[in-house]
Amino acid sequence: MRPSEEEAVALHRRHGSPPAVVEHCRTVAKLSKILADECVVKKRAVDGSLAVSGALLHDIGRSKVQTVWHGVEGARILSTEGVDDDVVEIVYRHVGAGISPDEARALGFPDRDYIPRTLEQRIVCFSDKMVDSSRVRPFEEEVKRFVAKKHDVPRLLALKKGLADDLGEDPESVIFDKIKESQ
Numbered sequence: 001m002r003p004s005e006e007e008a009v010a011l012h013r014r015h016g017s018p019p020a021v022v023e024h025c026r027t028v029a030k031l032s033k034i035l036a037d038e039c040v041v042k043k044r045a046v047d048g049s050l051a052v053s054g055a056l057l058h059d060i061g062r063s064k065v066q067t068v069w070h071g072v073e074g075a076r077i078l079s080t081e082g083v084d085d086d087v088v089e090i091v092y093r094h095v096g097a098g099i100s101p102d103e104a105r106a107l108g109f110p111d112r113d114y115i116p117r118t119l120e121q122r123i124v125c126f127s128d129k130m131v132d133s134s135r136v137r138p139f140e141e142e143v144k145r146f147v148a149k150k151h152d153v154p155r156l157l158a159l160k161k162g163l164a165d166d167l168g169e170d171p172e173s174v175i176f177d178k179i180k181e182s183q
Helices: 005-014 019-041 048-057 070-080 085-093 101-107 119-129 139-149 153-167 171-182
Strands: none
Touching: 005 019, 005 048, 019 048, 019 119, 019 153, 019 171, 048 085, 048 119, 070 085, 085 119, 119 153, 139 153, 153 171
């Protein structure tokens, strides 16, 4: 099953996600749709409904845990609910700018790769980094947060660059331009 927005919200409610988490996911989904739609315009093969569904559910694990483990927990929840494996993969891979197998082992995660690889995974991961709570903010704010927390800044910057290469333009600019157009 690939949940619609209504089905995703129902899953959040069933698992006890706070309203702020649901709103955050909705905002990330809006940005993911903007980027997926722009990929279509640029003739890039993308599954926009997959990106939006993954974005709507990317933080469902926060209903159980508020740590880096929320991606693993969210993927577990969605797997037990019969959600499509492609959506589950987005949830696994959205944390930080991705987590390498070595980093995953150090965290005690199940042994696997957590780096976003597909265009849809990268769209959701990037969109998530553009949203603080439900506020769309400059990417530089996330870079500063990564620096302060000693996270992998080069991987974060590579995430943005990869999307820029796919789009032929800065994904942050695409997002802010489309938001401005809709106002």
